[in-house]
Amino acid sequence: MKPRVPRPTSPEDALPDSILLPAGPFPITWRRSKRARRLSLRLSRAGDSVVVTLPPRVSPQTGLSLLNAHRDWIVRQLQRQPAAISFAAGSIIPINGVAHTIHHTPEGRGGAWIDTDHKLHVSGDAAFLGRRVRDFLLTLAQKRLGQRLQELAGRSGFAPKTFALRDATSRWGSCSTAGRIMLNWRLIMAPHFVQDYVILHELAHMKHHNHSAAFWTLVDQMCPTRNEAELWLKNHGLSLMRAG
Structure with missing residues (x-):
């Protein structure tokens, strides 16, 4: 039996997976991107980690230095995050x-x-209350969002192949080139006009698999309340993403 050859290590392997803040350790997500033009630092869409994006020629140590220099910025951003929606007795x-x-x-x-x-x-x-609330919302989302997808697809002339719910913390929906539409189950908590916008957005991707001007023109034609729905998601979407 040949001895196992250890995998060569890279500088990224030594990077920490959290940063120590006054409230305790906070997760870090490191990303190496060939398309990134500059080093960047941001909170994840769900607000559950700080994302450091490294361009091809930027060293991990440079990214770590940026991270450590912006601890106060991270704390301020976290303080601005809306409270997560709790699935507990008495919660709204x-x-x-x-x-x-x-x-x-x-x-x-x-x-x-x-x-x-x-x-x-x-x-x-009581120990299973949170899980039962989640299960109830999932069942409701499967029925309501599935039915609404069929209705809006019929009106718009599109015919998605399949529909499924997904548990995502950064996206409300997706549409594959094969016509498979997936919607975030948390969308069931949003108003109907917001649900319709996300569904129509994904249906428009069945014709335009991009975010070109032609795509947005089609979305505007199908969804007159696009601007209102996007504003609602901007103001309230993060709370829904963090629900549970």
Whole structure:
């Protein structure tokens, strides 16, 4: 048996996976990009890590120096992040854009259900409440978003091959060249006009697999409320991405 030859190490292998902030360690995501023209530092879309992007000729040590020099900036950015939506008893969560209060109803049956007073009742042991809320939203998203996709596809003349939900923290949807549309299940918490915009956005990708001027012209034709929906996502999307 030949001895295993160790894989050559690179400077990236020695980079830390977190940075120490006053509140404790905070995750770092290192990215080497051939297309990046400059070294950059940003928070991830979900706000759960700081992303350092290294252009081809920039050393990891330079990226680390930038990171350490901007600790205060990272702290300020984190302080500006909206609070995550909690799936806990007493919490208020949006469903189709409407605020609902989570009520633990241990003696109830059926997992979770909504009453006429915009209360989301969750039965069973309190230890499983968060999971049951998530399962309820996933089931609702599969039904509501799936039906709406079919309706809007029929109106626009597009015919997606398949539909699936995804659990993403940075994207609301995607459309493959094969016609497979995937939507973020957290979209079920957004208002209907925002859901429609994301669905129509992905349907437009069935004709234009890019973000060209022709693509946006088509989106505007199909979705007159595009600007309002984008503004809503800009103001509230991060809270939904961090829900759970």
